[in-house]
Amino acid sequence: MTQTGIPFIFMRGGTSRGPYFNRADLPEDLETLAQVLISVTGSGHVLNIDGIGGGAAVTTKVAMLSPSDDDWADVDYFFAQVSVEDRLVDFKPTCGNILSGVGPAAIEMGLVRPSGDETEVKIRAVNTGAKVLARVQTPGGVLTYDGDAEIAGVPGSAAPIALNFMGVVGSSTGAFLPTGNLRDTIDGIELTCMDVAMPIAIARASDFGLTGHESVAELDANRDFFARMEAVRIKAGELMGMGDVTKSVTPKFGLLAPARDGGTIATRYFMPWNTHPSMAVTGAQCLASCALTPGTVADGLLDRPSESPANVVLEHASGTIEVLVDFDLNNSFSLNSAGLLRTARKLVDGKVYVPAHIWEGR
Known part of the structure; x- marks a missing residue:
């Protein structure tokens, strides 16, 4: 085999989109992982012509999900921002729009079982340590993307996803005001x-x-x-x-x-x-x-x-x-805490391929 196939779900989350992976299906070490994600998105070309990125920073984002070992959380969400042209991957920040799709993706992947008409998914953002409670619409225990919720920047409507963010102060620097000053x-x-x-x-x-x-x-x-x-x-x-x-x-x-x-x-x-x-x-x-x-x-x-x-x-x-x-x-x-309303939609699922010389798979 000259290419390695990796299972994925391609989703719009909020006003961003990108591939959602099960972390277990990707390389463990970050250096190899970065090269895989660069190949997946096609970073290095303004159109991401050799990958599934969309030629904009909001379409070269990646979510990686896994069962959480945190006593509170159901799912760990590890985020990567891949640059469009520079072949760079930043694992420092998180993304709340992509996080909008984590609840549905976790259900799609079998990491969370739907319960009742609305399923609560407790998410730990690995990059920052923030905890987020997502309320996903699952009428009759079935995940749905259809609904009347509209958000600016996305055409049409979809099922509402309510997000409540906790523990987000000082998420990257450890301080509300990292310089110690209001100005x-x-x-x-x-x-x-x-x-x-x-x-x-x-x-x-x-x-x-x-x-x-x-x-x-x-x-x-x-x-x-x-x-x-x-x-x-x-x-x-x-x-x-x-x-x-x-x-x-x-x-x-x-x-x-x-x-x-x-x-x-x-x-x-x-x-x-x-x-x-x-x-x-x-x-x-x-x-x-x-x-x-x-x-x-x-x-x-x-x-x-x-x-x-x-x-x-x-x-x-x-x-x-x-x-x-x-x-x-x-x-x-x-x-x-801070609460927001977002939507998400599953677009594609299957396998995305990277050259085997980048990664031969597990």
């Missing part, structure tokens, strides 16, 4: 560096001469902005204790502006070398937390809710995303 200034740009589900350097759009309401195409075409933003992001990564982040997708970058379509606050999110077409689930939690925290760069951009739980509506490039934030606000902001 830092880098290259003349005022930032809030925050780590809730995803470490993000957050700035006001106006400080970059932007409105914060630009389209994805407008932002991606503004390479002067990206060059300036990347220089700030790299320095922010150092201040956040993350070392040299030149080749890492974290910390991400976010911009805030006053809402104009009835939301709580306007946002733009970067992955970080391109503009996100909508909003990351993890990024939404961090940006919502920043919006709710007095003293951050969000000050003056919104009418800040003071009662918990608060429904924070983030306007993004494709519409809105709502984050239900349970928090305490005594001497400082303290996050208890």
Whole structure:
């Protein structure tokens, strides 16, 4: 055999998509695993022409599932972000949109048995240690993808998947404010560096001469902005204790502006070398937390809710995303949990093939 076949399920999770694997069907060591995932997605070509990636960062994501040895969790979710063109794999972050498909995929793989009309799947995000309770629709004990739930950035409707995130503060850096400050200034740009589900350097759009309401195409075409933003992001990564982040997708970058379509606050999110077409689930939690925290760069951009739980509506490039934030606000902001509604859909199952010289299989 010149190729190795690996069982997989190809799913849309939230506003991302990619292959979902049983971790037991992949190589154990990360170096070989990275080469397998590069081959699977076709990283190294702008169109991912020799793999199943879609030529965008939101379509070169990978989920790997396994039974959890955690007393609380049912399933471990190990995430990998594969670059489109650079043949790089980042195992540091997690992805909340891809996580949207973990509950259904776990049922499809037989890792979780459906129970009743709604099945709770307890998920441990291996990359960050976060715990997520997913409620998956299983009417009559049968998994369904059909439903009336709609999310911005995805056409049509599907069955709702309710996600409740816990233990996400300091998920990557160990601290809510990794620099120890509510605000830092880098290259003349005022930032809030925050780590809730995803470490993000957050700035006001106006400080970059932007409105914060630009389209994805407008932002991606503004390479002067990206060059300036990347220089700030790299320095922010150092201040956040993350070392040299030149080749890492974290910390991400976010911009805030006053809402104009009835939301709580306007946002733009970067992955970080391109503009996100909508909003990351993890990024939404961090940006919502920043919006709710007095003293951050969000000050003056919104009418800040003071009662918990608060429904924070983030306007993004494709519409809105709502984050239900349970928090305490005594001497400082303290996050208890964050809830979001997502959808997912199974697209393909079968085997994906990689050259045997990369991996001969188990």
